[in-house]
Amino acid sequence: xxxxxxxxxxxxxxxxxxxxxxxxxxxxxxxxxxxxxxxxxxxxxxxxxxxxxxxxxxxxxxxxxxxxxxxxxxxxxxxxxxxxxxxxxxxxxxxxxxxxxxxxxxxxxxxxxxxxxxxxxxxxxxxxxxxxxxxxxxxxxxxxxxxxxxxxxxxxxxxxxxxxxxxxxxxxxxxxxxxxxxxxxxxxxxxxxxxxxxxxxxxxxxxxxxxxxxxxxxxxxxxxxxxxxxxxxxxxxxxxxxxxxxxxxxxxxxxxxxxxxxxxxxxxxxxxxxxxxxxxxxxxxxxxxxxxxxxxxxxxxxxxxxxxxxxxxxxxxxxxxxxxxxxxxxxxxxxxxxxxxxxxxxxxxxxx
Amino acid sequence: xxxxxxxxxxxxxxxxxxxxxxxxxxxxxxxxxxxxxxxxxxxxxxxxxxxxxxxxxxxxxxxxxxxxxxxxxxxxxxxx
Numbered sequence: 001x002x003x004x005x006x007x008x009x010x011x012x013x014x015x016x017x018x019x020x021x022x023x024x025x026x027x028x029x030x031x032x033x034x035x036x037x038x039x040x041x042x043x044x045x046x047x048x049x050x051x052x053x054x055x056x057x058x059x060x061x062x063x064x065x066x067x068x069x070x071x072x073x074x075x076x077x078x079x080x081x082x083x084x085x086x087x088x089x090x091x092x093x094x095x096x097x098x099x100x101x102x103x104x105x106x107x108x109x110x111x112x113x114x115x116x117x118x119x120x121x122x123x124x125x126x127x128x129x130x131x132x133x134x135x136x137x138x139x140x141x142x143x144x145x146x147x148x149x150x151x152x153x154x155x156x157x158x159x160x161x162x163x164x165x166x167x168x169x170x171x172x173x174x175x176x177x178x179x180x181x182x183x184x185x186x187x188x189x190x191x192x193x194x195x196x197x198x199x200x201x202x203x204x205x206x207x208x209x210x211x212x213x214x215x216x217x218x219x220x221x222x223x224x225x226x227x228x229x230x231x232x233x234x235x236x237x238x239x240x241x242x243x244x245x246x247x248x249x250x251x252x253x254x255x256x257x258x259x260x261x262x263x264x265x266x267x268x269x270x271x272x273x274x275x276x277x278x279x280x281x282x283x284x285x286x287x288x289x290x291x292x293x294x295x296x297x298x299x300x301x302x303x304x305x306x307x308x309x310x311x312x313x314x315x316x317x318x319x320x321x322x323x324x325x326x327x328x329x330x331x332x333x334x335x336x337x338x339x340x341x342x343x344x345x346x347x348x349x350x351x352x
Numbered sequence: 353x354x355x356x357x358x359x360x361x362x363x364x365x366x367x368x369x370x371x372x373x374x375x376x377x378x379x380x381x382x383x384x385x386x387x388x389x390x391x392x393x394x395x396x397x398x399x400x401x402x403x404x405x406x407x408x409x410x411x412x413x414x415x416x417x418x419x420x421x422x423x424x425x426x427x428x429x430x431x432x
Contacts, residue, residue: 025398094369285423
């Protein structure tokens with residue numbers, strides 16, 4: 001049976017998330033690619049700030065027993081391979097999982113095609129022709145390293161029974177030490193490097209919220225807050241995109257409504273929220289690139305979907321939701337998403 | 353800030369996806385002379401904000417960003 005209240009909560013959080021993503025132009029593909037492609041750090045700053053806000057929020061909520069942290073297992077082989085090809089895919093798709101999803105709400109048909117590719121990629125990797133690859137990369141050869149293997153205690157803030165590695169439990173230190181160090185380092189760098197990249201803010205408050213793109217720091221805080229709302233709402237995890245699209249297509253194929261999960265409602269909400277934001281801002285337009293570009297974006301989406309399933313999460317599940325839980329698997333997965341993005345961006349845009 | 357300056361060349365990147373509008377603009381700028389004015393026609397919101405930012409950082413002068421319609425902008429850049 002579908003828990004209607006829970007599912008509706010996913011839709012509502014998704015609509016808010018989509019609104020924020022569209023207003024903030026929050027796309028991790030741009031954030032990471034632009035570091036090497038155009039030495040632009042605006043979106044990267046938003047990503048970093050969102051991670052800090054969530055890291056503090058998650059740990060406060062875990063400390064007060066509102067949530068239990070649920071970091072992904074340290075499936076090192078799977079997150080390295082899956083993360084890397086996810087990074088390749090997002091450059092070709094012209095957007096990460098969240099960027100692609102919010103741009104569907106702006107009427108970009110290229111992103112729509114990439115999203116179809118992503119959905120197909122997740123289903124064939126989890127259930128179909130590529131399931132062998134997924135299970136091989138999660139077999140005993142690449143077995144997840146657990147806290148038991150290292151002989152350390154999982155720590156007090158983790159979900160009962162979780163043996164996932166975090167920065168805190170592998171070093172057997174209080175998680176707040178890492179939260180404090182990471183937060184201070186990121187905030188100091190952000191304050192030191194501030195200015196020069198702000199979007200021009202003019203007009204009334206209404207115009208600044210609904211008509212213009214947001215400044216990076218507003219976007220970062222807003223995305224962080226959405227994550228802080230998402231975790232205690234869903235309880236099992238914070239935000240995620242690729243798992244939702246998998247559930248959506250899986251439900252359509254099987255006709256089994258029980259396969260619809262919270263994330264499926266979340267991602268539908270993201271499209272709706274982004275569409276609302278785009279319509280209000282006068283930025284909604286059905287548009288398509290050339291046939292060649294559409295094909296490129298479809299293939300990119302497909303690779304992203306494959307990478308997200310193998311790598312246990314997309315950019316949102318790992319970088320936005322996993323790293324704030326200090327998950328070692330997400331840190332490794334996130335690093336390889338970025339590496340895959342850089343290698344591909346170099347080959348596609350910078351060579352010659 | 354004069355908004356009536358005539359563009360030397362017009363670059364139409366409408367329909368293009370991330371980050372092609374930016375990459376094509378950068379490429380075009382390299383073929384232009386100092387003082388030339390490039391008009392970029394664009395319909396992708398992220399780049400419509402990112403291009404003026406990155407052009408100013410490179411020392412070019414952004415004369416005007418005009419919203420021409422639903423998700424359509426014109427950016428006037430004076431080459432350094």
